[in-house]
Amino acid sequence: MGFKSKNHSSKTDLNEISGLIPFLKVNIYNQSGITVDVLSIGPLRTNVGLVICQGYGIVIDAPPESAETIFSIALEKKISLKALLITHYHWDHIGSASIFRKKGLAVYAYALDAPFIEHTARAKLLLPLDFSIESCKVDHILSDGENFMLQELSIQALWIPGHTEGGAAYYFKDLSICFVGDTLFAGTVGRSDLPGGNKHALFENIRKKLYSLPDEIQVIPGHGWLTTIGKEKKENSYVRPKK
Numbered sequence: 001m002g003f004k005s006k007n008h009s010s011k012t013d014l015n016e017i018s019g020l021i022p023f024l025k026v027n028i029y030n031q032s033g034i035t036v037d038v039l040s041i042g043p044l045r046t047n048v049g050l051v052i053c054q055g056y057g058i059v060i061d062a063p064p065e066s067a068e069t070i071f072s073i074a075l076e077k078k079i080s081l082k083a084l085l086i087t088h089y090h091w092d093h094i095g096s097a098s099i100f101r102k103k104g105l106a107v108y109a110y111a112l113d114a115p116f117i118e119h120t121a122r123a124k125l126l127l128p129l130d131f132s133i134e135s136c137k138v139d140h141i142l143s144d145g146e147n148f149m150l151q152e153l154s155i156q157a158l159w160i161p162g163h164t165e166g167g168a169a170y171y172f173k174d175l176s177i178c179f180v181g182d183t184l185f186a187g188t189v190g191r192s193d194l195p196g197g198n199k200h201a202l203f204e205n206i207r208k209k210l211y212s213l214p215d216e217i218q219v220i221p222g223h224g225w226l227t228t229i230g231k232e233k234k235e236n237s238y239v240r241p242k243k
């Protein structure tokens with residue numbers, strides 16, 4: 001949940017994107033049998049990652065309405081879905097998590113956000129009134145900097161608190177991509193005024209853990225356009241790299 005939107009015109013503004021692109025779907029990697037697609041799904045057009053490797057699929061984030069779309073892609077491509085990596089517990093990122101888990105996907109999340117995913121009533125404050133989100137067990141509770149393997153892909157979990165207490169970015173080093181949830185956006189940053197938010201922690205961890213990645217790393221934020229570490233280090237006016 002949540003962009004920090006700028007007053008002046010910015011192509012990263014969510015409303016503007018919604019008006020122009022009803023459904024973002026881009027292929028950002030296609031090499032040696034590995035593909036990565038990003039689809040924007042659900043009421044807040046959350047970016048969902050689908051990484052396919054050796055006939056297995058890894059899904060990043062599970063907004064409401066995403067399960068049907070991803071299941072139909074899996075059927076069409078004849079792949080078996082293996083894991084769901086959750087960036088943070090906000091409803092627009094976990095609305096379909098329990099549906100994915102019932103279909104056999106193993107769920108991953110960072111330790112401090114896991115309790116809110118497992119007991120969504122605790123996160124109720126953030127839901128629109130007519131919404132309820134089913135709780136979902138987290139199978140793999142991650143720690144900061146933890147490396148894990150899915151198929152032949154090595155993934156590092158980076159703890160980026162500040163948008164939520166336990167937000168995680170997922171760095172796929174071999175693919176030069178990083179899913180960052182609602183921490184860093186193209187030209188802006190995530191909100192830090194929601195429960196559990198902390199502006200200082202957010203800025204500090206973006207600098208320390210995201211800006212330290214190589215410039216060419218492609219960044220997939222939780223909403224809106226994709227960007228790169230190098231571009232944000234150069235152009236993001238909210239978080240400047242340390243001199």
Ligand SMILES: [Zn+2]
Pocket residue numbers: 001002088090163182
């Ligand atoms: Zn959020």
